[in-house]
Amino acid sequence: MMVSRQVLTRTSRIRASRARLQNRIAAAVIWGGAIFVAALFAWLMADILWHGWREISLAYFTQEPESAGRLGGISSILVSTGLILIVCLVSALPIGLGTAIFLAEYTGPEDTVSRKIRLSLNVLAGTPSIVFGLFGNAFFCKMLGMGFSILSGGLTLACMVLPYFIRIAEESIRSVPQSYRMGAVALGLSKSTQIMRLILPVAVPGILGAIILSVGRSLSETAALIFTSGYVDRMPESLYDSGRSLSVHIYDLSMNVAGGDQRAYSAALVLIVSLILINFITGLIGRAWSRRMISIS
Amino acid sequence: MSLWQKDKAFLFVLSVCASLAGVISIFIFFFLAKESVPAMAGIGLSQFVMDETWFASENQYNVLPLLWGSVLVSVGAVAFATPLGILSGLFCHFYAPSAIAGFYRSMVHLLAGIPSVIFGFWGLVSLVPLVARIHPPGPSLLAGVIVLGIMILPTIMVILDDAIANLSRLYLNSTVALGVSKWGALKGLILPNLRKQVGVSILLGLARSIGETMAILMVCGNVVRFPTSVFNPIRTLTANIALEMPFAMNVHRSALFFTGLIMMVLVAILMSTAQTRTSRQA
Structure with missing residues (x-):
């Protein structure tokens, strides 16, 4: 024992x-x-x-690059990046928002139509960026005759960010409380008025988030731009000019320009800081907006 | 215009948008297919696997070394990132004080937002010289695996973080009540139940790595060959497109589109497998 x-x-x-x-x-x-x-x-x-x-100094932001970017600044590159971004948003936003409203307000999550659209968007979201580059080069540059241009680059990016934009925008529209819709119906508002005047304003922070995510994606993208918007580092004069984005600038300086590492570092820092800043600002705007919506109701 | 007509017009505009967004992926697929027809007709499918290597100026179009490079670097990256992802998930839920866990999560969030070109650049200037000191030449499979591994870590960690949160909400109180040790609970309860999500995160990580271009292009050395050691340089399908597209003409150009098509299909298969697995769970 x-x-x-x-x-x-x-x-x-x-x-x-x-x-x-x-x-x-x-x-x-x-x-x-x-x-x-x-x-x-x-x-x-x-x-x-x-x-x-x-x-990094003030001159770095106001001067054009010289000697393939070893000297000078990045002013023309910032302008090109901005233009590419604008083209991307202007084309992706209406289509994306329309699709998101359609999916959220007119179809249930399990409807055949919405499932098919969502499947197609998921495939698009998974498609490697270099494949978008191939497509953009063949379709926008060659077939539609836009050549290496800011327009081609921006449109290619628009195809790329669309699925992400739609997913977040749809979620934010869906998350608007059902009671709002019932109230609108009880007041006899038409469906379109209900969406434009009530649902969308309430969903603004989410939609803003979707826009910012798209901006972030576009700023980060390199592979889809190398052979759509091209390498030219001059100040662009129109949307049909080739323009080099900040990310392509980093790539080119580090890979193709001997002695470009130092300037590549500076460009990388500018890119990272602007991405972080954008994220931070959206957080603030989103919070301010929802506070305003709460104070109204 | 009556209210009813206005509503109808509104819905019409929306459905045009939705169908436009819905057909883009199909359009891209057919467009790539159309562009790769000359390669399939001119080179023939057999050459894509029978040629000696990929060397476009001598009309050699064997995609296997490139495909093998893509597979190796992706599998390596997933093998690097998955254990770290699991550790990170466990760390945030069971080991870190909540302030540190919050900080760690926002760090991973930031990591997810860093562009691939910056990862590539960092790899090129910091990691490659380090690898070269261990074993020259430096730009290598190993460098690619590490850089890509860091890049997909957030993808893997976010999925596992959610899964662990669910599991611990369900079971953790009962294990604490039974007096099971922390590691005992993790080993006996959390880790076995995490297997499915680990599978999903591996698939998504693979899909992401196969398609990655810039970072790989910058750190892998881009020599077409079957590597015999992790210190050998390799070239992936994506890097090959980025390198040769600027000067490719005719059949060569079409062959590049063909490799793009292969990749799109490969990634779509990986993603849809991951998705059906996720939905089966729910």
């Missing part, structure tokens, strides 16, 4: 200490993994920040 109890306590003690050891090892591995990821991230950000800020 005594013996067996001793054996029992001993095995349970061994088991307990083994569990404690396993617990410690697991904790160490998991903390280690997290610290490793954080360290990689810190390395990346610190590297870009440290090397990037040196060459």
